[in-house]
Amino acid sequence: MANERYVDPVCGMEITNIKDAIGPIEYMGKKYYFCEVEDKEKFEKNPMKYVKSKKEEKVKSMI
Numbered sequence: 001m002a003n004e005r006y007v008d009p010v011c012g013m014e015i016t017n018i019k020d021a022i023g024p025i026e027y028m029g030k031k032y033y034f035c036e037v038e039d040k041e042k043f044e045k046n047p048m049k050y051v052k053s054k055k056e057e058k059v060k061s062m063i
């Protein structure tokens with residue numbers, strides 16, 4: 001059995017049971033699960049706020 005770990009990117013809670021989780025939402029090729037509908041809605045409104053992009057990290061290291 002695959003033991004992939006998912007963390008709710010909005011509140012930071014670990015998803016222990018995907019069957020009870022909200023989702024998945026696919027964003028930038030990655031799947032995200034949420035502990036409640038509210039978190040999912042927050043994520044959908046502004047996913048950039050919750051997902052750290054690799055591009056951003058690159059820019060920071062260049063400065």
Ligand SMILES: [Zn+2]
Pocket residue numbers: 008010011012013034035036039
């Ligand atoms: Zn949550």
